[in-house]
Amino acid sequence: MTNLDNLYREIIMEHYKNPRNKGLLDDPRYTKIRIKNPSCGDDITVQTLVEDGIIKDCRQEATGCSISVASASVLTEIMMNKPVSEAIKLAENFLNMVSNKEYDETLDLEEAEVFGGVKQFPARIKCASIAWVAFKDTLDKE
Numbered sequence: 001m002t003n004l005d006n007l008y009r010e011i012i013m014e015h016y017k018n019p020r021n022k023g024l025l026d027d028p029r030y031t032k033i034r035i036k037n038p039s040c041g042d043d044i045t046v047q048t049l050v051e052d053g054i055i056k057d058c059r060q061e062a063t064g065c066s067i068s069v070a071s072a073s074v075l076t077e078i079m080m081n082k083p084v085s086e087a088i089k090l091a092e093n094f095l096n097m098v099s100n101k102e103y104d105e106t107l108d109l110e111e112a113e114v115f116g117g118v119k120q121f122p123a124r125i126k127c128a129s130i131a132w133v134a135f136k137d138t139l140d141k142e
């Protein structure tokens with residue numbers, strides 16, 4: 001983490017300490033996906049509620065390293081009230097960005113741009129990606 005920009009690091013730590021939209025709901029209208037990353041103990045569940053093609057709610061329950069927990073928190077904030085088609089595009093773009101693949105820099109990833117530096121640390125790419133993969137999977141299950 002030492003090579004990451006300090007501001008980015010601060011944002012990640014802030015989300016790690018105060019995760020947004022944390023806690024799952026026992027509500028059958030929600031779709032839930034859980035993904036674990038055994039290599040560093042990350043355990044992430046993402047829950048979405050879609051109505052009329054809009055993500056009405058996005059929740060998470062995450063334990064693990066700071067990158068995976070912060071990434072889940074940032075995800076829920078960004079996806080709230082987004083149309084499903086736009087949300088999928090953003091998630092794919094994020095996953096390409098952190099895995100050092102070509103991505104569309106004109107798409108606004110908002111605070112999630114802080115994870116752009118993760119590509120320099122191949123071992124952490126999975127940490128940053130888990131919540132976003134789980135999120136996409138909840139939409140596929142709709």
Ligand code: ZN
Pocket residue numbers: 037040041042064065066067068126127
């Ligand atoms: Zn991790």
